[in-house]
Amino acid sequence: MGDLAWDVAAVNQRRAALQPLIGPTPSMSAVLVSQRPELIIPMVRQLAALHYDKLEIVVASHGAPLPDGLQTAAGERPVVARELDSALVFGDALNQAFAMASGDLVSKVDDDDYYGYHHLWDLAATHTYSGATLVGKTTTVVYLEALDTTVRRVFGARETFTHRIAGGTMTLSAQDLRAVGGWPAVPRGVDTALLRSVREASGTVYQPHDIGYLYVRGHDHQAHTWTADVGHFLRNVREQWIGLLQHAAFGTDVNSDGAPSR
Template sequence: MSDTPCGFVRTPEAGTARLRWAGSGWVVDGRTPVVPELRVLRALEVEWPEREAPLDGLMRLAGAGIPLTAERAEPWVPAALAELLTDRDWLEHAPGGLRSVADLRREEHSVRLRRLAHPVRPPKVSIVMSTRRPALVASALAQMERQRDVEAEVLLSLHGVPFERVREAVESCTLPVRWVEAEQSVPFGEVLNRAAALAEGDHLAKWDDDDWYGPRHLADLFMALSYAEADVVGTTAEFFYLEPLRTTIRRTTFATGATYPSEVYADHVAGGTIMVPRKKFHDIGGFPALPRAVDREFLKAAHEAGTRIYRTHGLGYVLRRGLGGEHTWQLPLAHFLKVAVNQWHGFRPSLLMEAG
């Protein structure tokens, strides 16, 4: 998996090394690059040869998530790559402290390089969302409309909500939308399955009505599904907006202190980000017909069936948290402050959210 970001290290332990063309290949300190050894570096500085050189080896490093940078780019370097390599603003941030964004900006740069190195065809995705909160439907649909590099349709489960309460939002949406209505007494998992049964896309993607998603959320999930050769993919639950405190936190560890990495095979991903091929979804048995913990039990069933689950970066996803009783994942706000590696006042997502 050396040509993929699997094993990406969020916080580097070493500085910058130099990547240069040696006549027959790209080398670091005179040696052929070994990706696991490079993961501890903050960056690789590209030194261009006098003559045009093949970029395959350089792009493999980009695809592996190694942050590459260059003071300039030669005219023969493709424009998109040149623009990324010479964008060095991310290097200006100092590490350390709750408000430091040095590691975050480095990872954002890495993700942009991965996107360039792992081009994929736009997938056909059926977005499955259940809601009991009609006031949130318009904003959720607007975020779905922002999704780039995918062909999306929306499958909306109205859980105890009559269609008339969301008609305006649905009819204003530029994406194809189909919906089902279910009584509030129907278990949450069954409500999701009824919507999923309408899917025409090749992949299903679960969506939560009260969270925020970046415009490349679905495309990044599909990219990870492809390069990891996984059956189920999702992101880390990494960014949280604590609404009562008007505070954004980022967590990269569990409360126990154990690391919570991205770009790994795992048995857990953020429930609101699950993507799975439609056939595999049915092979797993669909969502369990339970009132709560549907995501957890779906992933448990997938794991027990030998399904390959991959957790990719969570920079394009922000979970909203209010008071403990408002969410299935019932934890006090103090818990999120305890596990925060970063903390900022206000809504401060990753730049990949393109929140303006």
């Protein structure tokens, strides 16, 4: 049994033990802000399939028309959508999108990453038992498009207070987001800026395990708000796989037609 298989089994056991202790989870809004309308429908479809009872999907198309078929992609999930002016800096676009959310918890979603079936439940549970202001997972499992390789890196500790989490997993209460002033009005580095705001407000940040979130690093690192080059993600590699890792725990298992699940 490899490290990943062992860790997935351990996390499944942990979830089963936590569920009766956590009880009902609060309502949550998963918020997607995207400048790439072709990625919106696949992500909405992916979010709609996740395990979470009271989930609202919020979509903001930043400087591009909203695609057709949003409600069909969302199925029975409520979806709120809006087109945002391209002149808005990214932080302001996030603020307008998050203002549309009605969930007690709000979770930032990136348009090209992958999320496992239990991902949102993990974050809600973590927010409950940690008591942290802001929770999220880490970018340890990464698909490097330029190399067509998935790596799992070793850094930091699991189930601990920390100073950095992945932007595409950041989750906190809507009340706490308002209390720290919302997303800072910056064009890049919004995730780092929010972490700074939380620390300045004497808040805390916590990360659980790394199962259920797969970060996708595209060919063009300049297209990301986090501009580290591909070499950054090859440090301290623990495991690696050719191509996109196909695993149910990360929402990348393959359908009968050979395509990833989204």
